[in-house]
Amino acid sequence: MLGPYEYVIWLLCTILEAAVLVCAFKKNALRRYLFLNVYMAASVVVSIARFDILSHYGFTSNEYLYFYYYSDSLLTIALYFALASLYSHIFSELKAERVIRFGTLFLLCATSLFSYAVVQQSTSRLVTHFVLELSQNLYFVGLVLTYVLWAAILKMRETRTRLIQLVLSMGVYFSLFAANFAVQNLYHSTGSFFAMLTPLFGCFLPLSWCYAFMKLPEEARITPSRLAVVPR
Amino acid sequence: MMAAFILVCSVVLLLQFFVSYCRSLIAASAKQMLSPEVQDVTGISRAASGEDFARVIQLLRLCPDSPADRNSIQAIGAYFRLLNFLRSTLARMVPSMHAWTESERGHCAYFAAVALERRIAFSRGMLAQQMES
Numbered sequence: 367m368l369g370p371y372e373y374v375i376w377l378l379c380t381i382l383e384a385a386v387l388v389c390a391f392k393k394n395a396l397r398r399y400l401f402l403n404v405y406m407a408a409s410v411v412v413s414i415a416r417f418d419i420l421s422h423y424g425f426t427s428n429e430y431l432y433f434y435y436y437s438d439s440l441l442t443i444a445l446y447f448a449l450a451s452l453y454s455h456i457f458s459e460l461k462a463e464r465v466i467r468f469g470t471l472f473l474l475c476a477t478s479l480f481s482y483a484v485v486q487q488s489t490s491r492l493v494t495h496f497v498l499e500l501s502q503n504l505y506f507v508g509l510v511l512t513y514v515l516w517a518a519i520l521k522m523r524e525t526r527t528r529l530i531q532l533v534l535s536m537g538v539y540f541s542l543f544a545a546n547f548a549v550q551n552l553y554h555s556t557g558s559f560f561a562m563l564t565p566l567f568g569c570f571l572p573l574s575w576c577y578a579f580m581k582l583p584e585e586a587r588i589t590p591s592r593l594a595v596v597p598r
Numbered sequence: 599m600m601a602a603f604i605l606v607c608s609v610v611l612l613l614q615f616f617v618s619y620c621r622s623l624i625a626a627s628a629k630q631m632l633s634p635e636v637q638d639v640t641g642i643s644r645a646a647s648g649e650d651f652a653r654v655i656q657l658l659r660l661c662p663d664s665p666a667d668r669n670s671i672q673a674i675g676a677y678f679r680l681l682n683f684l685r686s687t688l689a690r691m692v693p694s695m696h697a698w699t700e701s702e703r704g705h706c707a708y709f710a711a712v713a714l715e716r717r718i719a720f721s722r723g724m725l726a727q728q729m730e731s
Contacts, residue, residue, distance in 0.1 A: 506604055513611055516618070531622050537615030541608045548605035573669055574619070586626070593621040 367425050375565040380413040382572035389579035395528075398584070401451035402532065405444045406572065412437045432494070439497040442504045446474065449508055452533055453515060456524055473511070477503050502547045509540035519590050527586035528578050530593070535574035542567045613680075620677035623670050624705045627712035636715045646711060648703025651678055654710040661717040662724065671713055678706045 368376075386406045390396045396403055416434060423429040450470040454463055481499040485492060515533055524530065546564055637643050640654050658671065681699045689696040 506608070509608060509611055512615075516615070527622065527626070531619070534615055534619040534622060538612060538619055541612035541615055545605055545608035545612060548601045548608060551601035552605060577670060582626075588622060588625050592625060593618045 368420075371562070372565055375569065376413065376417075379565070379569045379572065380410060382569055382576060383409045383413070386572050386575045386579065389576050393579050393584075395579050395584070399451070399455075399532070401444075401448040402575065405441070405448040406575070408444050409441060409572075412441060435494060435497055435501070439501045442501045442508075443474070446470070446504055446508055449511055449515070449536060452529070452536070453511075455529055456515060456518055456522070456533075473507060474504075477507050502551075505540055505544045505547060509537070509544045512537040512540050520594055524590055525587040526584070527588040528582040528584060530588060530590060531578040531582060532575065534593075535571060535578070538574075539567070539571040542570065616680075617677070620673060621702075621705075623673060624709045627709045628705065630712050630715075632711055633715060636711060636718070640711045640714065642708065642711050646704045646707035648678075648681075648700060648707060650707040651703060651710060654707055654714055658710060658714050658717060661714065662721050664717050664720045667713050667716060671710065674706050674709050678703060681706070 383406045387396070387403055387410070390399060390403050390406075416430070416437065419427075419430050419433050447470065450466060453466045453470075457466060478500055481496055481503050485495040485499050512533065516537060518524075519530060519533060546567065632640070632642060639657060640646075640650060642650055642654075646654075655671075655675070681703050684695065685699040685703070689699050
């Protein structure tokens with residue numbers, strides 16, 4: 367069952383996700399970062415739908431369980447496309463849109479095939495296992511892709527502060543969830559410490575994007591080499 | 599085995615991204631000059647040292663809370679604690695890391711001083727609004 371802590375974090379997270387859309391709208395960044403905002407809008411809609419199903423059928427119902435995992439998988443795919451849109455921003459001058467689109471779809475198919483190969487032994491609820499596996503694998507693929515994008519930012523000396531912060535916050539978010547899934551797979555019964563922390567991870571991305579849209583003007587510039595852990 | 603590999607990769611990349619993200623937050627404030635008033639209060643004239651951080655945070659807590667910078671201050675607070683941890687462990691064995699953590703801690707303190715300046719301005723703005731109404 368969900369306790370008051372989980373409900374408060376859930377509400378806070380939904381408010382923050384809506385705040386990202388408001389901030390992006392106020393700062394005229396809604397269309398510029400369309401996929402990021404689509405992801406946030408989808409998160410808000412899914413949150414509301416989840417609450418509706420939870421209040422109708424209960425936390426332990428199959429309806430809530432299925433909706434939770436299926437919607438989570440769709441949200442992960444949306445976030446994956448949001449990351450691909452950041453690639454388009456970084457490589458916009460190279461006119462590499464088609465390559466990025468092809469690469470994104472290819473990697474998504476490859477991850478789906480890998481996830482299917484992992485779960486095909488399951489005799490019952492194959493699709494549900496597949497959806498769960500795909501979500502977990504996409505977080506790790508997303509993490510690797512964000513790292514590659516960060517390396518490209520450093521190499522190409524990208525200076526747009528807002529874009530850099532969006533990429534870095536996505537990196538933190540992907541690595542938090544990838545680590546969390548890995549811990550869950552390693553120790554099947556996660557302790558209360560992790561159970562308490564997990565809902566908080568979800569707040570990080572909307573919080574950092576709110577900051578990036580609200581506080582950083584599109585014209586703000588930064589020297590990326592100064593941000594690297596190993597100075598270049 | 600696979601999960602352990604993913605866990606190690608994720609934690610290493612998490613640290614990389616977190617450090618870079620915090621540095622990007624700090625970088626914006628590094629260009630900002632402190633007013634003579636804040637320089638007097640904090641004792642920071644040009645470069646700040648890590649030892650100033652705790653004092654500046656205490657001063658920040660005396661000011662009315664501003665929702666705009668609360669989260670970034672918390673993130674930098676977490677970064678400062680991470681740097682303290684590195685300083686007391688790894689940096690003892692690697693001298694170049696000791697110098698790096700010291701410089702980063704100074705940047706954190708400077709960031710907090712800039713946040714203090716913003717909070718003072720925010721409080722003054724609120725007071726002026728109340729006086730008008």
